[in-house]
Amino acid sequence: MKRLMECVPNFSEGRDEALVEKIIDEARKIEGITILDYSSDKDHNRTVLTMIGSPEKIKEAAINTARKAAELIDMSKHEGAHPRMGATDVIPFTPVSNVTIAECIEAAKEVGAELGSWGIPVYLYEDACTKEDRRNLASVRKGQYEGFFEKIKDENWKPDFGPQEMNAKSGATAVGARVPLxxxxxxxxxxxxxxxxxxxxxxxxxxxxxxxxxxxxxxxxxxxxxxxxxxxxxxxxxxxxxxxxxxxxxxxxxxxxxxxxxxxxxxxxxxxxxxxxxxxxxxxxxxxxxxxxxxxxxx
Amino acid sequence: MKRLMECVPNFSEGRDEALVEKIIDEARKIEGITILDYSSDKDHNRTVLTMIGSPEKIKEAAINTARKAAELIDMSKHEGAHPRMGATDVIPFTPVSNVTIAECIEAAKEVGAELGSWGIPVYLYEDACTKEDRRNLASVRKGQYEGFFEKIKDENWKPDFGPQEMNAKSGATAVGARVPLxxxxxxxxxxxxxxxxxxxxxxxxxxxxxxxxxxxxxxxxxxxxxxxxxxxxxxxxxxxxxxxxxxxxxxxxxxxxxxxxxxxxxxxxxxxxxxxxxxxxxxxxxxxxxxxxxxxxxx
The missing domain is CATH 3.30.70.670 (Formiminotransferase, C-terminal subdomain)
Structure with missing residues (x-):
């Protein structure tokens, strides 16, 4: 029985097409991943990728695209109209077929832990949140990249994974799980x-x-x-x-x-x-x- | 865009499991064919196979399983409670996804012509029928295997493909197209x-x-x-x-x-x-x- 999960990571680059392609390539490379859509917005300077695959493959794709984004995007130079706090800004997991929301929460935690191990502060949100005030993405992201250098020092905003210290190049990332809207x-x-x-x-x-x-x-x-x-x-x-x-x-x-x-x-x-x-x-x-x-x- | 057709051939053997497996293997072998189900009934002495694939692959699977059935089944020795007229008794094609009924009719004609070239009388039925009194499978099959030696001599029952002469070993086959019931x-x-x-x-x-x-x-x-x-x-x-x-x-x-x-x-x-x-x-x-x-x- 085929098990499918959706992941829609948002990356803070929407102008440099060649750079975006390199990130998307990390997902394309993985056999069994279906890319349903990806689109970049120049004003937002942001790219949204929609991909589907088995829980194992989708975690791999989420990690590999985020690794490439961490390598290629420098948040200290990022400008754009859309609120953002990291090179890989958000990574939400959603159940599609024969997968539970509990497994999506598990995926969010595994991927979050991996990004944390690279020195990126990670916040779990929506159904993966560890505190109720982290459920809502807007409240997690409040202050954005620029504000996080201070916000992260607050004990209430200690990351779920990674150092309690802002990553100047990659920013911070929100990883979550939710049922489809x-x-x-x-x-x-x-x-x-x-x-x-x-x-x-x-x-x-x-x-x-x-x-x-x-x-x-x-x-x-x-x-x-x-x-x-x-x-x-x-x-x-x-x-x-x-x-x-x-x-x-x-x-x-x-x-x-x-x-x-x-x-x-x-x-x-x-x-x-x-x-x-x-x-x-x-x-x-x-x-x-x-x-x-x-x-x-x-x- | 993936195009999918369903084919549900019925074979006149439901007792000899090893023989049935050899027929099903012909479909299993083809990459891209999904076998949704197959079941044999001992009283009917009949096996129903449900498979799905692209139009090209499904035609190939229909032809290869029918070829194996023609090789292994001898209708002159067949007994069973279900009405039947051939080793491969019926081969209906049904549209599943991004395929029209016209393409299913085309598939029925191609597969019918192939079986005809092996010396098997073939009747097109349902939406593939060439005469209205061949639309209904029951009226095509009336008289069954035993009765077809006479029935086929009637000009009104000249086959759509193959010789106007009963095939003693393989019988006759009805190939059709219909929308899903x-x-x-x-x-x-x-x-x-x-x-x-x-x-x-x-x-x-x-x-x-x-x-x-x-x-x-x-x-x-x-x-x-x-x-x-x-x-x-x-x-x-x-x-x-x-x-x-x-x-x-x-x-x-x-x-x-x-x-x-x-x-x-x-x-x-x-x-x-x-x-x-x-x-x-x-x-x-x-x-x-x-x-x-x-x-x-x-x-």
Whole structure:
């Protein structure tokens, strides 16, 4: 049975294409690694790599690309619009197939320990965090590269791995684990953004709604409609159909209708299969009944 | 982009395990072929092989396994409960990923021509058929191996490939193309099988219902319930959600409720994603937004 993990490391170089290629080559070289995407942003001066492979191979790819980034990128000369603290800025691991979040946390710790052994301060974040105030990446990265020379002296910001001393060339790195995020928007037949916002507030965790749902109301100028724009940060716990039905339920109060929805970017197969299972009231469905799932597993 | 076709050849040997292994080995040998399943039935004296691969590889595997079956199986000595007419009895091709039904028809013709060149009479069936009365496998196979010595003399049963003369050792083979079949059952809270049957008749093509749906009513003794048991022979044209909603609609007439449903065996991912897309009213969804689909494509 094929086991797959996703890793999306972010590197602090988005202008020097030849340099970026050398980093990506470290992943390309490893047989069994599928590179789904990589893109560089010149303003951000940052490259995001999306790759998938077995837990063993993906750890190897994460380590080798980070090693190359540590060799080639000098953070003391880095400028860019995107917040960053290290040459390899963040390394998140995500379960894709037949892998648990616990194994992703394990991967984050192994890779973190390796980078630490090179003299790079490493912070574990999201589901791999060792303290609650390190769960959120933004709070870990606060102060950025320049601020870390001071921040790291604070005992509360002692790294999980590596020295309690800033690495001037490579900066610091956040290594984490998280379940895949689903970006799901629902369009409403009202042009009144206040209504969309009220619905969003009722559906999201912050307002007493679903635990793993973040939501805001937006105006869709061209369509003369509005939207409840959501992030489902754990679709296995707070499901897509629950978010959809809760928006419909709240919309009813205003005589507003749902006219459509959209999935932004990629979504795990299971997040949508759960929807089909719910509406069709399927009993005892197993993911191995999906032809493509079996194919991925048995290859 | 990875292109995948499924082929499920049926061989007329289910008792001699060593012989069956020699046939399966011909598929195993080919790199890039995934064998999802194979199982032999001693009463039927028959083996069903399910394999997936690129169009080129799957044709090669179909030809090589059929060649081995022609070498090792002697139909003049075959006995078994399942209807059959040849050593390789049927070879259906099915699209799985990035392949059209037209390409499956093409594959059926190529493989059929090859078997014909060995002196085996070949009939194209289902979507590959050259005459409407050859579409249905049962009508092609009618008379079975024993009856074919006479049947083949009829001009109406002149083979599509190979001689118009029965092959005593290898029999005749049906080679076809079809879209994947979805077996989908809906459970009702009534013990009255007449109601289930009336609903089935209203939903199925034969009774004026959905074009690509076959349905019957069944009693579920242990649960004291009934079931509308369906085969969706083209889920892209007559969708799972349509069948589901039509059963609910008809059940209403009798005050009967749907208590659950079940998917039997494997189902293509897209058949269930279409369901999620319908109920969530998703706009502009693309299959390449599914992480696993991209993974299969880019491997």
């Amino acid at each position: 689903v970006a799901f928007n629902i369009n409403l037949d009202t042009p009144n953004v206040e209504i969309a916002d009220k619905i969003a507030k009722k559906v999201r965790h912050l307002g007493g709604g679903l635990r793993y749902v973040k939501a805001i109301g937006l105006k869709l100028e061209e369509r003369n409609q509005t939207q409840v724009s959501m992030n489902l940060v754990n679709y296995e716990k707070s499901a897509v159909y629950q978010a959809f039905e809760m928006v419909k339920m709240e919309a009813r109060r205003y005589g507003v209708n749902v006219v459509g929805s959209e999935v932004i970017g990629t979504i795990p197969m299971k997040a949508l299969l759960d929807v089909a299972e719910y509406y069709l009231q399927i009993e005892n469905f197993g993911m191995d009944q999906i032809l493509e799932k079996r194919l991925l597993d048995e290859q | 979805v077996a989908f059952n809906i459970n009702l809270d009534t013990p009255n099988v007449e109601i289930a049957d009336k609903i089935a008749k209203k939903v199925r093509h034969l009774g004026g219902g959905l074009r690509y749906v076959k349905a019957i009513g069944l009693k579920l003794e242990e649960r004291n319930q009934t079931q509308v048991s369906m085969n969706l022979v083209n889920y892209e044209k007559s969708a799972v959600y349509q069948a589901f909603e039509m059963v609910k609609m008809e059940a209403r007439r009798y005050g009967v409720n749907v208590v659950g449903s079940e998917v039997i065996g494997t189902i293509p991912m897209k058949a269930l994603l279409d369901v999620a897309e319908y109920y969530l009213q998703i706009e502009n969804f693309g299959m390449d937004q599914i992480l696993e689909k991209r993974l299969l494509d880019e491997q």
